[in-house]
Each structure stands twice: as C-alpha cells, then as structure tokens.
Amino acid sequence: MRTIFLCAFALFIAGAAYSRDRKKDVFETELKSINEVLEGVRDSLETEIAARYTFKQHTVEQREADKEEYERFREKQERALVNLSKTKEEALVKEQNLGEANKNAKEKKDEWGFVKNSFDEMMQKEADALVEAFPIDLERRQGELEEVRRRFREKGDPIYGWNEFLDYRITAMAAGRTVAIMQEKLLPDDGAARMFSLSRFGNVFAYCMDTAQQIYMIRQTGRIGADRFSIEPVLSQELQGFILDALPRWIQENRVSGTVMTEVMQNEQARLLVAGKEKTAFQKFKSQIKAGGWVMIPLLLLPFWALGLVLQKVLQFGARRRSFARQIRTAFAFIDKQDAAQALAYAKSNKGLMARILEACLDSPKRRDSAENEVRKLIMQETPVLNRNLNTLAVIAGAAPLLGLLGTISGMIALFAAVTYYGTGDPKFLAGGISEALITSQTGLAIAIPTLFTHDYLRNRKERLLADIEAMALRVLDKTVPET
Numbered sequence: 001m002r003t004i005f006l007c008a009f010a011l012f013i014a015g016a017a018y019s020r021d022r023k024k025d026v027f028e029t030e031l032k033s034i035n036e037v038l039e040g041v042r043d044s045l046e047t048e049i050a051a052r053y054t055f056k057q058h059t060v061e062q063r064e065a066d067k068e069e070y071e072r073f074r075e076k077q078e079r080a081l082v083n084l085s086k087t088k089e090e091a092l093v094k095e096q097n098l099g100e101a102n103k104n105a106k107e108k109k110d111e112w113g114f115v116k117n118s119f120d121e122m123m124q125k126e127a128d129a130l131v132e133a134f135p136i137d138l139e140r141r142q143g144e145l146e147e148v149r150r151r152f153r154e155k156g157d158p159i160y161g162w163n164e165f166l167d168y169r170i171t172a173m174a175a176g177r178t179v180a181i182m183q184e185k186l187l188p189d190d191g192a193a194r195m196f197s198l199s200r201f202g203n204v205f206a207y208c209m210d211t212a213q214q215i216y217m218i219r220q221t222g223r224i225g226a227d228r229f230s231i232e233p234v235l236s237q238e239l240q241g242f243i244l245d246a247l248p249r250w251i252q253e254n255r256v257s258g259t260v261m262t263e264v265m266q267n268e269q270a271r272l273l274v275a276g277k278e279k280t281a282f283q284k285f286k287s288q289i290k291a292g293g294w295v296m297i298p299l300l301l302l303p304f305w306a307l308g309l310v311l312q313k314v315l316q317f318g319a320r321r322r323s324f325a326r327q328i329r330t331a332f333a334f335i336d337k338q339d340a341a342q343a344l345a346y347a348k349s350n351k352g353l354m355a356r357i358l359e360a361c362l363d364s365p366k367r368r369d370s371a372e373n374e375v376r377k378l379i380m381q382e383t384p385v386l387n388r389n390l391n392t393l394a395v396i397a398g399a400a401p402l403l404g405l406l407g408t409i410s411g412m413i414a415l416f417a418a419v420t421y422y423g424t425g426d427p428k429f430l431a432g433g434i435s436e437a438l439i440t441s442q443t444g445l446a447i448a449i450p451t452l453f454t455h456d457y458l459r460n461r462k463e464r465l466l467a468d469i470e471a472m473a474l475r476v477l478d479k480t481v482p483e484t
Helices: 002-132 135-155 158-176 237-253 270-275 281-336 340-349 353-363 368-387 390-422 427-480
Strands: 179-186 194-201 205-210 215-220 229-233
Touching: 002 135, 002 158, 135 158, 135 179, 194 237, 205 237, 215 237, 281 353, 281 368, 281 390, 281 427, 353 368, 353 427, 368 427, 390 427
Parallel strands: none
Antiparallel strands: 179 194, 194 205, 205 215, 215 229
C-alpha cells in the first residue's frame, strides 16, 4: 500500500512535474506570442505616439500660425473699423456739405429764377410800352428788343442781358434826342404806307412830305396807349406854306436851320394847328367816345333804352286815360237813358279797365259791397300794368353813374400803370389821362339825372291816373249800384 501510495505519489509528482513543464512550455509559448503581440502593439503604439506627437506639433504650430493670423486679422479689422468710422464721419460731413450745397444751389436757382423773371417782366413791360413809341422808331425798336430777348435766352446770363438792354435803351434815348433829316416808310392816319422825307425833332414831333408833296405832321395827341402819336395831313395853309418852304431846304442842307413853327404844349389842341380849323361837335363827341373806352358802349345804350321806356309809358298813360273817359261817357249815355242792357252789351263788347268795371257793376246782384269788392279787385289788377317798366327806369338811373364810375376807375388804373413807366414829369400827360378817365363819369351822370327826373314824373303821373281811375270807378258805382 505504501508502495502503491509512493508509486501514486511519485506518479502524481511526476505528473505534476510533467504538467508543470507542459504548462510552462505552453505558458512560455503564450508568453512569447504575447511578447510578439506586445512588441507589435508597442511598435504600433510608438508609431501612433510619434504620429500623434507630430500631429500635436503640427497642431501647435498651426494654432500659433492661426493665432498670428487672427491677430493680424483683428488688427486689420480694427484698422478697418477706424477707417470705416473716419469714412462715416467724412460721409456725414460730405452729406452736410452736400445739403448746404443743395440749399445754396436752390437759393441760387431761386435767385436766378427771380432775376430771369424780373428780366422777362422788364422786357415784357418794355414790349407793351412800344405801342406808345415814336412811329419812326416803332419797327426798329421792336426788332432790337426781340434781338435782346433772343440773346438773353441763348446766353442765360442776366449781366449780359442787362448790358444788352442798357445798350438798347441808350440807343432809344439817343434817337429821342435827335434832330435829323431822314427818309422813312410811314403809315399815315388817312392812307396807305409810303415813303416820306421828314425832319425829326426827337420824340416830340416831325414834319413829313411824300413824293406827291403832300404835307403831314407826326404829333403828340395828349392821350396814352397806341393813340399817343398821330400822323395827320396838314390842312392849315400857313403851316403848309412854312413846311413847303423849309423842309426842302433842310433836306438839301441835311440839317434843320432857322425858325421852326410848332405847337409848344404838344397836346390835343395841336390839331387846330395841323387842321387849321376847330373840331366840329360831332368830332368832339366821337373823340370823347373813343377816349371813354369800352364803358361808353353800354352807357350810350342806356339813354336809348330809357327813352323807349319813357315813350312807352307816356303813350300807355295817355291812351288809357282817353279810353277810360270815352268808355265812361258812352256807358253813362246809355245809363242816363235807363238802357242798362245796352250799357252792359257795350261793356262786354269793349276791352279795358272801365269796360270791365261797368260789366262787374251791371252784372252784380244790386249789392253795393259785392260790387265794390269786384271793382277793387279790377283796380288792383290794373296797378301792376301801370307800374310795369317804371322800376327799370329807376335801375337805369342808378346804373348809369355806376358804369361811369367803373370807366373812371379803369381809366385811372391805366393812367397809374402808365405813370409807373413814364413817371410824372409831364403834366399834360397826367391831365389828359385824368380828363379821359372822368369822361365816363360825366356821361353816366348826364344820363342818370334826366332819367331820374323822368322816372319821378312818370311815377307821379301813374299815381294821378290811379286816382282818376278810382274816381271814375266811384262814379260808375254811384250810377249803377247806388248806396241804399
């Protein structure tokens, strides 16, 4: 047993040793494999560590580079922000400057527009005033003024335009102070345009002679507007003889010499010198109508209207009075003969107020109150017929002075407008304008006063006629329907 035990123990020991050796070999084999794996892992780990270290180094370098780039970018950004701030400030300043420049430009534009409008207004005023220019200079001055206006529009320079206008005015003023001998084509008041040899005495007057040796004179009329100057034939024998003697000599010598016959005041009375005779009443009336202007047209229509109404009312009142008296006499003749039927037939067969009153009284049922009511109604119906157009006469009497005042105000407005251009240095100019302006007021009063008196006369006559009608109606009532 002991032997078996020893054998078993020996076998166990041997088995254990064998197993240990076997496990050792396996362990060594596994350890070797593990070592090989570890070596591979270590090599891989070292490679990975080297790679990661390299990556880390690259990352650090990149980070440093990025940091430097960021710093550079931040510096650029700061500089850009500073520049942007400066640019904004400059833009704000430039915007303010631009706003001021626009404001100044607008002010300059407004000033230029004002200057241009003022110049255009001055040119238009000058063009409107050319209707009163001396007839010899009219066409020339119109052409020169249009040339000045054209040049101003082309240049657009008010200084240039003003200088051109001054030159134009100086030329016109120089011509107005000239005493010269010349030949011009003129349009006289009594004929067609033709050539004249003339001696000009500024803008005051001129003596003219055509090829047929007909003598004319350019003179001032004392009026304003297009009628300021007149080219009229000289009919005065004395003035004709003077011009026929002096004008050829002046033309030959090309200068005016000796005594010059003229009318000093140069107004409407100069016509006596030119025509050699005083104006007729019709000519004076015609000149007054022309001087009064357009208001004279309705003013002159008013008296004819009023006259027509007056004649109508006079004839109406007279005819009715005669008709009423005739009807009353005839009807009373029948009534006195106790022939009421014949009187009623006569009343029905005739027209007029008295016939209707007779008919109403004869047809009444013999009651005084009803007959009086009918008669009163008939008289009330007749009253508007008699009043017709009387109020129109009153309106004409009131409208005539108002129209005259309108013409006076219009004339004074035109006069003061001319004074603003020509000034007040010429008394006859003011006196002539004021006298022409007052013509319409004079005419209006001359129409209104007789019309007013006539209206009062017709109104009184109407009242008397109504009183007569009432008296006749009372007689008819007393005859036909006596009070009981």
